[in-house]
Each structure stands twice: as structure tokens, then as C-alpha cells.
Amino acid sequence: MIIRKATAIDKEHITKFCKNTFSWGDYIQDVWDFWVKEGNLFVLENTLPIGVCHAYYLDNNVWIEGIRIHPSHRKQGLASQLVLHIESLAQKRGIETSSMLIDVENNSSLQMAQNLGYVISEKWNFYSLVPKQFDACSVRFGLPDTLTIPYYVKSWRWLRLNNAKLLDLLNNNQVICCDKSDDPSFAIISNSEHFEKTMLITLYSGSNDNDHDLLSYIQNLCFRNNYYRIQILTKNTLAPSTAEYRLSFNLMSKLLS
Ligand SMILES: CC(C)(COP(=O)(O)OP(=O)(O)OC[C@H]1O[C@@H](n2cnc3c(N)ncnc32)[C@H](O)[C@@H]1OP(=O)(O)O)[C@@H](O)C(=O)NCCC(=O)NCCS
Structure with a gap:
């Protein structure tokens, strides 16, 4: 299992399993090209890309967004690996905080974030x-x-x-x-x-x-x-x-x- 920077070629593999992620669909397909251009889009690869996550650095914070793991590979610690990878890159840049936004009803993601030490700082509607x-x-x-x-x-x-x-x-x-x-x-x-x-x-x-x-x-x-x-x-x-x-x-x- 490796984590590497995403390339344009990964889009097809990743977006295949990011179509109906939520009840309203997903937005990865729409932002992919922007995120590749912005940099810091990471994929997790087995033989094929099975996970993705984007990091956006600003000032003293890294904003983590778009975490997706292929449905057949969930609950194996893969999303946690992606988040920890980004956190460690951020720490090397001297960044002191990390943040993300999670739907209040997304229990798997909330649980994952809390296991990694994230706390709820505010609720937004x-x-x-x-x-x-x-x-x-x-x-x-x-x-x-x-x-x-x-x-x-x-x-x-x-x-x-x-x-x-x-x-x-x-x-x-x-x-x-x-x-x-x-x-x-x-x-x-x-x-x-x-x-x-x-x-x-x-x-x-x-x-x-x-x-x-x-x-x-x-x-x-x-x-x-x-x-x-x-x-x-x-x-x-x-x-x-x-x-x-x-x-x-x-x-x-x-x-x-
Ligand atoms: C949320 C998501 C990224 C988690 O990915 P994952 O690789 O399965 O997560 P991990 O295996 O690293 O999970 C770490 C912890 O999160 C919790 N967790 C993960 N999936 C869970 C689930 N379905 N139910 C309850 N807890 C869950 C567990 O506590 C797990 O720790 P454990 O394995 O020691 O029990 C994945 O389910 C996914 O892609 N979901 C759809 C997209 C999404 O919701 N993205 C997040 C948007 S903010």
C-alpha cells in the first residue's frame, strides 16, 4: 500500500467509486482537476488507487478535505493512514493545526476523526x-x-x-x-x-x-x-x-x- 501524489490518470479510477457517496451524490469529479492543479491531492494505491484525500495549506493550518475510500476497502485503517500522512507533511512545514468538516450524521467519518484526536470545535448549518x-x-x-x-x-x-x-x-x-x-x-x-x-x-x-x-x-x-x-x-x-x-x-x- 503506498500513498503518493495524484495525477490526472487517477481520476477515472477514483471517480468510479465516488459517484453516490452521499444521499446527494458527490463532488469529487467536479473538483478533481482544480485539486490536481492546486497540488497536495493524494491517492492511496494497492494495485489500483483505492483512496483519496486533499490537503490545503493556509497560514498555520492544514485543511483536509475529500477523504474517500473504496467501499470494499473500508474499516482497514486506510482513511486514517491518509490523514496521518497529510498531518506529518504539515508538521514538516511547521504547521500547528489541522482541521476538517464532517456532516453531523456521518458517524464513520466522525468516529475516524475522533480516533485520530480531532475534536468538534463548532457546528455550522x-x-x-x-x-x-x-x-x-x-x-x-x-x-x-x-x-x-x-x-x-x-x-x-x-x-x-x-x-x-x-x-x-x-x-x-x-x-x-x-x-x-x-x-x-x-x-x-x-x-x-x-x-x-x-x-x-x-x-x-x-x-x-x-x-x-x-x-x-x-x-x-x-x-x-x-x-x-x-x-x-x-x-x-x-x-x-x-x-x-x-x-x-x-x-x-x-x-x-
Ligand atoms: C469515512 C471513511 C473515509 C472511513 O474510511 P476507513 O478507511 O474505513 O476508515 P478507517 O478504517 O481509517 O477507520 C478508522 C476508525 O474510524 C471508525 N470507523 C470507520 N468506519 C466506520 C463505520 N462504518 N462505522 C463505525 N466506525 C467506523 C472506526 O472507529 C475505525 O477504527 P477501528 O477500525 O479501530 O474500529 C469511509 O467510510 C468513506 O470513504 N466514506 C464515504 C466518504 C466519507 O464519508 N468521507 C468523509 C467525508 S468528511
Whole structure:
């Protein structure tokens, strides 16, 4: 059994068993080419590739994503080997933390991560919305003075925000706020790097009114720009009329040093 960097040729073998991984399908086929290009896509090979996992390094953290093991080879410690391999490469780079996102109902994956020393740091909810035309909504760019943002989601990776990154987002008008009533709502908007015309929203929700105006503004923005879908990630629970609830995820992390 060896672990090596993936090449374009591995795609066919891996994606064959990554079609109906979850009730909603899988996304490995769609991100494969991007991940090969980004680097740090690893396959685990017996005589054929039977496992895959991608690592994304940013600052002091390695984000581990897309862990898949062929159904006939599960429960033999293979996913654990892939994760440990990436952790050891990250440690060699001096990286101190590792994190991943796991569906709250994915018991096998949660169990695997917990066995390897990962702990649940936060729970996030995923909602979706469709682009739609609305009248003008009262939102503004910027952030209420009193608020701080620990994370924002970029291409389904939870990135820690520092002052420089926040300034960047503010300068690009990616931080939108609605504070027409008490308890402001604010969101960071970003384009998916892997899926066409897909807007990702990191939402820090406030009152229902503020949430409603903020999200209507975003729906309108996406409508005008011909987006296909809007994906909202939030730690909060949204009112049922606000957006369609899809799934919940545990953000898992581990100290490597
Ligand atoms: C989740 C997944 C990657 C685990 O791969 P794996 O190679 O079977 O995992 P491992 O053998 O390394 O498992 C390590 C531990 O996880 C737990 N585990 C793994 N599969 C399990 C299952 N089906 N039920 C309960 N616990 C399980 C066990 O505690 C196991 O330790 P043990 O062998 O000492 O009992 C694999 O089931 C898979 O590809 N699933 C579909 C895709 C997926 O869910 N990916 C993760 C997305 S975050």
C-alpha cells in the first residue's frame, strides 16, 4: 500500500467509486482537476488507487478535505493512514493545526476523526437559496464596529480571519451588513472557485428582519449576475421562511504540535 501524489490518470479510477457517496451524490469529479492543479491531492494505491484525500495549506493550518475510500476497502485503517500522512507533511512545514468538516450524521467519518484526536470545535448549518429579483433592500458594505468575525468560508474551507484578510474583504466590498433594526446581520460573500456561478455566503445572522433584507439583497445580486445557486453557511439557525435548510456540519480540529 503506498500513498503518493495524484495525477490526472487517477481520476477515472477514483471517480468510479465516488459517484453516490452521499444521499446527494458527490463532488469529487467536479473538483478533481482544480485539486490536481492546486497540488497536495493524494491517492492511496494497492494495485489500483483505492483512496483519496486533499490537503490545503493556509497560514498555520492544514485543511483536509475529500477523504474517500473504496467501499470494499473500508474499516482497514486506510482513511486514517491518509490523514496521518497529510498531518506529518504539515508538521514538516511547521504547521500547528489541522482541521476538517464532517456532516453531523456521518458517524464513520466522525468516529475516524475522533480516533485520530480531532475534536468538534463548532457546528455550522448549510442552507441554500435561489437567485431572485427583489426591490432594493437596505444594506450597506462594511462591518458593525462592535463585531468580530472568526472565520469565513472560501470554497467550502473555513479560513481564520486576521486583520489583513478582513481589510481585503472590506476593500473588495465582500462584507455586507443590514442593521435597519437592532441585532444586525452581516455576511461575507465570495465566488466558489470550483463551481461555476455559485455564491458562497458566510452569514452571521441577526434579527429575522435584518436576515431577510440581507439575503434578499444577495438573491437580487445573484439574479442580476446570472448565478445558478447560493450556498449559505452559518452557525445560527435561520427562520424556515429565510432559506432552505440542507445539512449541518461539525468543524473538527486538532493540534499537531
Ligand atoms: C469515512 C471513511 C473515509 C472511513 O474510511 P476507513 O478507511 O474505513 O476508515 P478507517 O478504517 O481509517 O477507520 C478508522 C476508525 O474510524 C471508525 N470507523 C470507520 N468506519 C466506520 C463505520 N462504518 N462505522 C463505525 N466506525 C467506523 C472506526 O472507529 C475505525 O477504527 P477501528 O477500525 O479501530 O474500529 C469511509 O467510510 C468513506 O470513504 N466514506 C464515504 C466518504 C466519507 O464519508 N468521507 C468523509 C467525508 S468528511
